[in-house]
Amino acid sequence: MRQRSVATLIAVVAMSSLFTGLPGVPGLPGAPIPGARAADSDSGAGVGHSGAGGAASPTGAHHPPGPGVDLDTVTIPELQARMADGSLTAAALTAAYLRRIETFDPKINAVLRTDPTALRQAAASDARRRNGGVRSPLDGIPVLLKDNVDTRDMPTTAGSLALAGSPPRTDAALVTRLREAGAVILGKTNLSEWANFRAAKPTSGWSAVGGQTSNPYVLDRNPCGSSAGSAAALAASLAQVAIGTETDGSIVCPAGMNGVVGHKPSLGLVSGDGVVPISAEQDTAGPMARNVIDAALTLSVLRGDGTSRPGAHGVPHALGGLPLPDELTHPGPGGLRGKRIGLWRLPSLGPEVDALMTRTADRLRSAGAEVVPVTPPYQERLAQLEFPALLSEFHRDIDAYLATRNGPRNLAELIEFNRTHPAERTCFAGQELFEQALAAPPTTDPGYRAMRAELKDLSRRSLDETMAAHRLDAIAAPTNPPAWTTDCGRGDNDVIPSSTPAAVAGYPSLSVPAGFVGELPVGLLLMTGDRQDTKLLSLGAAVEHRLKAWRAPRYLPTVGTGASG
Template sequence: MAAVVAGSLLASAPGVSARGVGAGGTPSPGAASLEGIDLDTVTIPELQARRGQGSLTSLALTRAYLRRIEAVDPKINAVLYTDPSALRQAAASDARQRGGRLRGPLDGIPVLLKDNVDTRDLPTTAGSLALAGEPPGRDAVLVARLRQAGAVILGKTNLSEWANFRAAKPTSGWSAVGGQTHNPYVLDRNPCGSSAGSAAALAASLSQVAIGTETDGSIVCPAGMNGVVGLKPSLGLVSQRGVVPISAQQDTAGPMARNVIDTALTLAVLTGDRAADLTGLSPRDATGARAGRPDGLRGKRIGLWRLPSLGSDVDALMSATAAKLRAAGAEVVEVTPPYQARLAELEFPALLSEFHRDIDAYLATRRGPRDLAALIAFNRTHPQERTCFAGQELFEQALAAPPTTDPAYRAMRAELTDLARRSIDETLAAHRLDAIAAPTNPPAWTTDCARGDNDVIPSSTPAAVSGYPSLSVPAGSVGELPVGLLLMAGDRQDTGLLSLGAAVERRLEAWRAPRYLPSVGPSAH
């Protein structure tokens, strides 16, 4: 598929207008448009087909997204920095196109990066003032791959500081560097974390795709809560070199987009196989019409893990979702993956030991605090780090945690990984399933620094701890607030999961543009 699209590209040129913005630069509920292209819904293959027809340039597309960031982002505070070289990158892509030298489907496509991914010439802060000085001077491996594929690095997005691994009661989407990111659907609601800025920026159509990172839930929860698509890949599929860590045993970067096909094309680049078709899908033609066969769910067996703890409204949405999948020919059976209580008991202490080891190794490569102890001291002497929540209890507990050479830790991690894998493998086998589905998130809670998050969301844990892939696609909404459907599969089954996700996306058709409402009344969560 990617090769077909890339091979169809020709030359290009037109002007740009960024609509969807009302008087005074405030967002309007209308679609974001670029010369007749609906930026809210357009896919990468559709964009590249327009470039091939001569009706679009990367320069015009990049300029449209930069203008949209300027006009819309003040409402949601998702983008920390834009890259001063973005327009030059776009112009270089257009020159490659004119010369017939395009590097693949992401060539000339704007991408936002979560600000815990190293970039040679932009700050990489993990949201902390401790890293807000000199840029790393090097690219993470995944950024190098994006550049090699011709993608336009548009800028960096805000995140939950230290990827939500600092305080016992953090507020997702807040960092000392970037302040608070808001949910574009309802501005006083939380975007979830830690890839808050990446997801909120996509919901607001501030970039075509974005990169998030996850240890447990940090890609899929923001994707679900902001009504976009997010893939947590199989562990090790995407290089973590140059990404601020929590745990090498669970961390992975992954692609986020407004649709599954763009997510899959971005994954191909992140894995170093930018010409590969990781979707297993066949678009009807090079215009990039929505991928996925009309009968793509027929005969599929999906296990629904209902999670009624997320509330009756979410449970009702899962019932409606199951009915739609059954109507499309899927068999949906109810399941409860085993060992969840034990996973919850073991995961946090294992992460504490791993964080101490991995953050020390990363900090040794940067200017600023050189280890976790120095980072704790930094936070104690910088009041700006405590303007939303004061605590750094997880840092302190990690400092005191057993080292990863400790036999007790090793036994704990071995049991944890084994049980997480068995929780998925045994469920898939017992019910002969193609995937397990669950609600990704509850409706977004009200952002409150004093209270912190209300985010006990167990659906992400089995895939996160096992290292297996998980994919969130929009399932619908509770009132104004999006809810995702989380799909999980076995190890290295990313291709099949994306293919299934595209079929689910096509059937549910649940995506809708945000309306930037100030509030919808008191939170039920």
């Protein structure tokens, strides 16, 4: 089911007079094949890959990054500065990412398809730059979209064969914003089918359309959550940024488990129009990146704030004139001084994660933060209420979405489609959540309405009361356990409560890399109050700067034994 036109696109690169380079094309090195040394570039416009943090390739061979751009570590401001001084073009950057997808994605199966117009989009960005018409900080920046985000020129399937026919009629609102901002839509990523809202025991990262996505750090381990392909693709440096979606945990858990940054925005900050739904009460799209500044810049385009609004002309500096605070754009050693952070330890995620949280707290304290233990209240009641409410909301919202697409027109027809298509059952057979949603009370039912009102009240109080009682700037918790072994027969091992309060409340959350348990990444989840996204991102940048926990994946076949790592 995987659709690619990379070979055709690379042939276009070789013929283009706008840029050169890729293996066999002089001027720009492509990302190295594992174990190979990156080629050098005489032009300074090269794009390479550091292997494991510039120290070792996925096969262990030493090869320092070449003199060009290191795709693992480069930020959007650095790329914009290079494009502004003429030492890099958007077309060369896009070609390098396409080559990297061709080389590395067969290991992890994260990218469903690339956009056949990607190089034309990049060339248009370069033309705008030459004419002084750069639109935003994302102009010329390659972006991958989760395949539940509507695109008029590529299929949008939510991982299901039921939607694998003709594309949607229009772009999602957030895609329109990205296009108007000049971003290069690079392609679509695999996801957990129907955003993990189909079976009682699903396997994250599997869909009937795309198969199974693997964790780039250890290939037999799971990537977590429904934005699995977006996170794994970023960990493997297959795009500069990606778009994920979350109802509860599906941006932040894959970000944590794949060692990248994931921001779940405040509910309503990013339009959900044209995104395959679970629940309008909790769903949001959000940015995923390898660093906080790239996530912040992507959010600024998705929400369209300040001078980064799509269509604005001119970029006065590398950040596009964004009204972002200094502590976000230039995090330093003093960024945590005086900050009060409540640490929700969640020992249920295991002693190794708890030990990592102890080390993390010590490092934050050494940077001047005050870290105090907290336990947000009402979590048991939230767990009791959330799932029944989502069932009613899913039935309402998926029926409304399916009515806009060719294929099954409602949930009942979708259930019947799965019963009659064996390929939908090649990993797990169940569609228990679909069947329960079909039988759930409608959202006009007084019992449902009381349930959602209580959920909203308790989730907000759980964070607001904790923040107020301890005078906190944010609440922190482990984002994820070490990745479990992927197993279609068993399903996921993903009872991870840290994402729930912010997800149900509609408050923002942000996962940044915290460290590793063996070879497996663990994230630190930061949460704060409603519409405090910029404040949260600024704090996240300071935490990221202090922890410096990222390292490139090594694509190990396996490690250890068992499901926990």
